[in-house]
Amino acid sequence: MQGDFFAKRRRNSLIFIAILLLLTFASIIITEYNVVKGFTSVPKAVQWAFSNFYPNEKAMNKLPDILVKLKKTVLMSIAATTVAAVFAFLFAILGSHTTRINGFFSSISRAIATVFRNIDVAAWAMILLFSFGQSELTGYFALFFGSFGFLTRAFMETIDEISSSSVEALKATGANYFPIIIQSVIPSSISRMISWILFMVETNIRQATLIGILTGTGIGFSFSLYYKSLNYHAASLVVIVVIAAILIIEYISNYVRRVIM
Template sequence: MFLLAVAFLAAAHQIGFTDMPRLSKGLSNMVVLVYELFPPSPAAIPSALEALAETVQMAFVGTVIGFFLSLPAATLALRTIFPPYITTVVRALLGLVRTIPALFWAVIFVIAVGLGPLAGTLALSVYSLGYLSKLYYEAFEAVDQDVLDALRCTGAPRLAIVRYGIIPESMNTIISQLLFMLEYNIRSSTVLGFVGAGGVGLLMVSYIETLQYSSLTTVVAMTLVLVILIDFVSGYVRRRFLPAVRVVKLKR
């Protein structure tokens, strides 16, 4: 315990956490910032609505593209259908894609295609591909083997087993995880604008750079309302139509 306390104090000193004059000045600056954040500026509402619409479009298109790519990728990763030399390679590639955060994918695509929502959409597509593929192949492998064996007895090929056995048995999970991925991407796409990938984050950056803090408050408040609304709608749909499905939460 003593060593842990020493390590904590050493680390805190190293990062400047024990610099009391600096912390005191920072607290004073925070008071000034909070004063400048209010009241919110109504003039920023039109720009905020446009940016939020772009954010939702990015998340929607990116999620849909990632979804359609993840289904064949998850199928190729099935150990119950394909041999190990295929599933091992596919899972390794999906693991690599999943390891890279959406923000870094956004940086890559900003370099590749330039600033704007296209880069953000591509980043969310790849990010969705990585996570949905893992969630789906785990759900597919949990399907009752009796169903698959019955199809094999009829001489059904691999893709037919997936189409008529695995997909129907996993449909609730597929839809539920898709809804959560859309919800997650809307939240995460608000950050992508900070690296130039479009959406409401780009508008926030412009207000920060020009010191328009009251306009920033308007954008943040409207973004919060959007996220709460999306959470409510997504949760309602899952509870109402998919009550038996457990949604796997992603680490943020």
């Protein structure tokens, strides 16, 4: 019996691999992608990067302006994430199986979170461009909507996973709805929620660079401007500054997680 089970798993795995290979070859044929040329061009690309894509003395003169744009991008990412976290917490309370008021509000909350979570931040930016144009407000709302959907789902799972036993205990004592939220849900899940918020801040700083290219704002616009004007040395400086900022934010986030978890 056990042998049949493992044989079935191996057969299913082989079928999956065969389908995956078939789709890969079909994609290569349809797109006319030259696999050999793709791999052989990698050394040339690396050589070009080392020859052209590095900051020189002239590019370093643009560092103050790049840092100003980076500051705006980071602050916008933090603001969008924290405001989205407040709304996400409210919707998570309504949508969680542990703290929901009734099934109707829970279903509505989960449906809204699903819609917002499954639309990519870049897609939100393109949608919002029609309403707000190329402005920082477009980038802010794109990050806000993306963060709201992700955090709502994360908060729901956190509440259901961590707070269910304590909520049931308080309900058994006759506690009302709001005291349960204040005395049980928030204290038991706040550290995990802060961890999710920090993760979202890191993600949004990366996303904000792409959003800036679409909306013509922030550090992303600086990169686009330098790259399109063939100023590769300044563009490389933007990339280095963004990577450094992400690493610093990640270090701070990991330190905060170690403290609160």
